[in-house]
Amino acid sequence: MRVLKKDYWKRFPQWADVSKWDWEDWRWQIRNRIKSLSQLEKILGTDLSTVKKVEKVFRTGTTPYYLSLVSDISDMNNPILKQIIPSCQEIDPQIQSKGSLDPFKEEVMSPVKGLTHRYPDRVLFRVTTFCSVYCRHCMRKRIFLEEERANRYEEYIRMIEYIRNNPTIKEVLISGGDPLTLPNKKLEFILEHLSRIEHVEIIRIGTRELVVNPYRFFDDGLLELLDRYDKLWIVTHFNHPDEVTDVVKKAVRNILSTGTPVLNQTVLLKGINDDPYIIEDLMRNLLQVKIKPYYLFYCDPTKGVMHFRTEIKKGVEILEHLRGRVSGMGIPVYAVDLPGGLGKVPLNPDYIAEETEEYIVFRNYQGKTVKIEKPNFDIINNYHNKGLEDLCL
Numbered sequence: 483m484r485v486l487k488k489d490y491w492k493r494f495p496q497w498a499d500v501s502k503w504d505w506e507d508w509r510w511q512i513r514n515r516i517k518s519l520s521q522l523e524k525i526l527g528t529d530l531s532t533v534k535k536v537e538k539v540f541r542t543g544t545t546p547y548y549l550s551l552v553s554d555i556s557d558m559n560n561p562i563l564k565q566i567i568p569s570c571q572e573i574d575p576q577i578q579s580k581g582s583l584d585p586f587k588e589e590v591m592s593p594v595k596g597l598t599h600r601y602p603d604r605v606l607f608r609v610t611t612f613c614s615v616y617c618r619h620c621m622r623k624r625i626f627l628e629e630e631r632a633n634r635y636e637e638y639i640r641m642i643e644y645i646r647n648n649p650t651i652k653e654v655l656i657s658g659g660d661p662l663t664l665p666n667k668k669l670e671f672i673l674e675h676l677s678r679i680e681h682v683e684i685i686r687i688g689t690r691e692l693v694v695n696p697y698r699f700f701d702d703g704l705l706e707l708l709d710r711y712d713k714l715w716i717v718t719h720f721n722h723p724d725e726v727t728d729v730v731k732k733a734v735r736n737i738l739s740t741g742t743p744v745l746n747q748t749v750l751l752k753g754i755n756d757d758p759y760i761i762e763d764l765m766r767n768l769l770q771v772k773i774k775p776y777y778l779f780y781c782d783p784t785k786g787v788m789h790f791r792t793e794i795k796k797g798v799e800i801l802e803h804l805r806g807r808v809s810g811m812g813i814p815v816y817a818v819d820l821p822g823g824l825g826k827v828p829l830n831p832d833y834i835a836e837e838t839e840e841y842i843v844f845r846n847y848q849g850k851t852v853k854i855e856k857p858n859f860d861i862i863n864n865y866h867n868k869g870l871e872d873l874c875l
């Protein structure tokens with residue numbers, strides 16, 4: 483975990499006069515976000531004119547907090563800068579030609595605008611097209627092309643109505659954009675209605691605010707909501723160990739104190755975290771601040787994101803590296819989301835070296851092999867089929 487220095491933002495001349503009071507206010511962070519490359523150029527002191535044409539297609543943005551995590555602002559290889567500064571590859575027709583703006587048919591498998599119903603028991607509930615940071619690798623990059631707007635109450639009501647009328651739905655995934663950029667009042671409206679539906683057992687909020695604006699979770703109004711609605715889980719999106727700070731740790735503490743578990747999804751990104759040691763570090767850091775790694779995703783074939791993709795096998799290699807080195811609690815499920823909305827598929831290293839009728843040979847994390855005899859079911863089943871009284875006959 484990274485411990486930030488006292489008044490760490492003051493090393494940036496632009497924020498030298500910003501008080502702790504303002505800096506730690508999530509609304510200040512969003513109000514003062516950096517919305518254009520021209521603005522970013524001034525802070526970094528770097529010429530970004532060659533990538534400005536990308537911004538006209540896919541918008542840019544970051545919170546001051548997230549930008550302040552960049553240790554060396556002249557290093558264009560910094561993993562945080564790479565997530566916020568566009569690359570010309572985003573609009574290179576050759577690189578992006580095989581990508582799709584909606585690879586998972588979210589807009590097609592949509593019974594009501596804003597909802598995606600793919601699995602029988604879970605529904606995706608999109609509440610806004612706004613994010614306080616526009617991550618270059620976003621799998622829902624089509625929202626960058628729409629205007630920034632939270633849905634209207636009437637739209638939420640229609641979405642909620644659909645869920646109320648479909649008792650197979652046990653879980654609602656609130657996503658966006660970033661749902662936690664909504665004001666508490668709007669959030670309360672959604673949570674109140676969803677949690678009143680009896681067959682909804684779990685409400686999952688997918689948010690990156692914990693990464694890019696952790697002060698969101700210093701807001702008493704939000705914590706009160708997390709406390710009140712007890713079906714809630716939070717799933718967040720850390721991609722690099724540099725993102726896991728002591729401010730995040732405090733934020734997670736606040737969330738956990740409301741009885742809300744916190745899980746993480748990481749996306750495997752070329753040039754940012756496609757390295758077993760970086761992911762190892764990230765997983766350790768997440769556990770330290772009490773976030774449970776849930777998924778490691780293969781980067782989706784979204785138009786504008788194709789240049790971030792790695793070999794599919796890379797994720798399997800990373801899992802092999804983690805097993806035996808990191809607490810089992812820190813090992814995520816590596817998954818590929820199948821195009822066409824066919825669902826997520828987990829990929830695992832193969833630990834079975836050989837299998838016959840009589841035995842299985844296992845390979846452990848060090849590559850050592852061990853043979854385990856299979857049970858003899860001919861005899862065992864005989865016993866299992868008898869009642870307790872004549873077990874020893």
Ligand SMILES: *Cc1c(COP(=O)(O)O)cnc(C)c1O
Pocket residue numbers: 586598599600601604605606655826
């Ligand atoms: C990812 C996803 C889910 C949730 O899948 P989990 O494996 O439960 O995390 C649900 N609906 C849609 C449309 C999804 O893309």
Ligand code: SF4
Pocket residue numbers: 612613615616617619620621622658659660689690
């Ligand atoms: S916060 Fe999430 S939805 Fe918003 S741009 Fe980043 S990845 Fe996409």
